[in-house]
Amino acid sequence: MSIHLGAKPGAIAPTVLLPGDPLRAKYIAENFLENAVCYNEVRGMLGYTGTYQGQAVSVQGTGMGIPSISIYIHELMESYGVQQLIRVGSCGAMREEVKVRDVIIALSASTDSSFNQLRFKGLDFAPTAHFDLVKKAYESATSKGSIVHVGSVFTTDTFYNEDPEVTQRLAAYQTLAVEMETSALYTLAAKFNRKALSILTVSDHLITGEETTAAERETTFRDMIDIALETAIRV
Ligand SMILES: O=P(O)(O)O[C@H]1O[C@H](CO)[C@@H](O)[C@H]1O
Numbered sequence: 001m002s003i004h005l006g007a008k009p010g011a012i013a014p015t016v017l018l019p020g021d022p023l024r025a026k027y028i029a030e031n032f033l034e035n036a037v038c039y040n041e042v043r044g045m046l047g048y049t050g051t052y053q054g055q056a057v058s059v060q061g062t063g064m065g066i067p068s069i070s071i072y073i074h075e076l077m078e079s080y081g082v083q084q085l086i087r088v089g090s091c092g093a094m095r096e097e098v099k100v101r102d103v104i105i106a107l108s109a110s111t112d113s114s115f116n117q118l119r120f121k122g123l124d125f126a127p128t129a130h131f132d133l134v135k136k137a138y139e140s141a142t143s144k145g146s147i148v149h150v151g152s153v154f155t156t157d158t159f160y161n162e163d164p165e166v167t168q169r170l171a172a173y174q175t176l177a178v179e180m181e182t183s184a185l186y187t188l189a190a191k192f193n194r195k196a197l198s199i200l201t202v203s204d205h206l207i208t209g210e211e212t213t214a215a216e217r218e219t220t221f222r223d224m225i226d227i228a229l230e231t232a233i234r235v
């Protein structure tokens with residue numbers, strides 16, 4: 001057990017999928033894994049371990065934002081020895097060529113968080129995905145005919161942003177989408193020398209204002225989850 005996870009030693013698989021929403025963790029466990037068992041209910045942040053094509057895979061809710069995901073991934077790596085962390089999240093598209101319902105493989109993440117500014121005393125660390133997982137995710141996506149965008153994302157601390165200027169500038173610098181966790185995931189995975197990747201589905205569009213319904217999100221998330229699970233077991 002760790003402070004925020006009630007799992008027994010050995011109850012969490014070496015590869016963990018990480019949705020922000022704990023109910024998405026439940027949905028993935030019930031619809032994509034076999035023989036899934038719930039190992040965590042502390043704070044309602046549900047976590048499950050099951051199998052996918054015979055291999056053990058866990059799925060753990062992280063909550064929203066850097067402080068929340070940082071707690072869970074720190075404990076997953078330090079207390080449970082997790083080796084591969086694959087975020088399966090939603091995001092807002094920042095560029096015209098990225099459409100609602102598209103899937104993004106996040107190579108790197110800029111951020112407006114002070115998380116790394118404090119850690120590196122003002123130096124700009126470059127949070128980066130692990131190439132092995134990027135390659136496997138891209139191969140998994142293309143082998144099943146999914147179109148994916150591969151590029152940088154923006155991890156923000158502020159969902160309801162009042163000033164669009166920075167977001168627009170980041171978009172002009174080819175940033176594909178905004179979400180709230182990837183920068184911390186890549187930073188902490190580097191610290192622990194583990195593999196991490198964020199795969200994101202576009203749930204809304206910052207330029208067009210288009211949004212998905214809850215039902216549509218469930219179907220389109222299916223693509224992202226398939227890609228993540230194929231990536232998890234790919235050799
Ligand atoms: O769908 P999830 O994984 O929660 O990700 C996105 O959705 C939340 C905001 O609504 C933030 O956590 C953001 O990163």
Ligand SMILES: O=c1cc[nH]c(=O)[nH]1
Pocket residue numbers: 090091092093159178179180203204
């Ligand atoms: O963090 C997020 C997630 C989805 N859509 C956004 O605009 N921001």
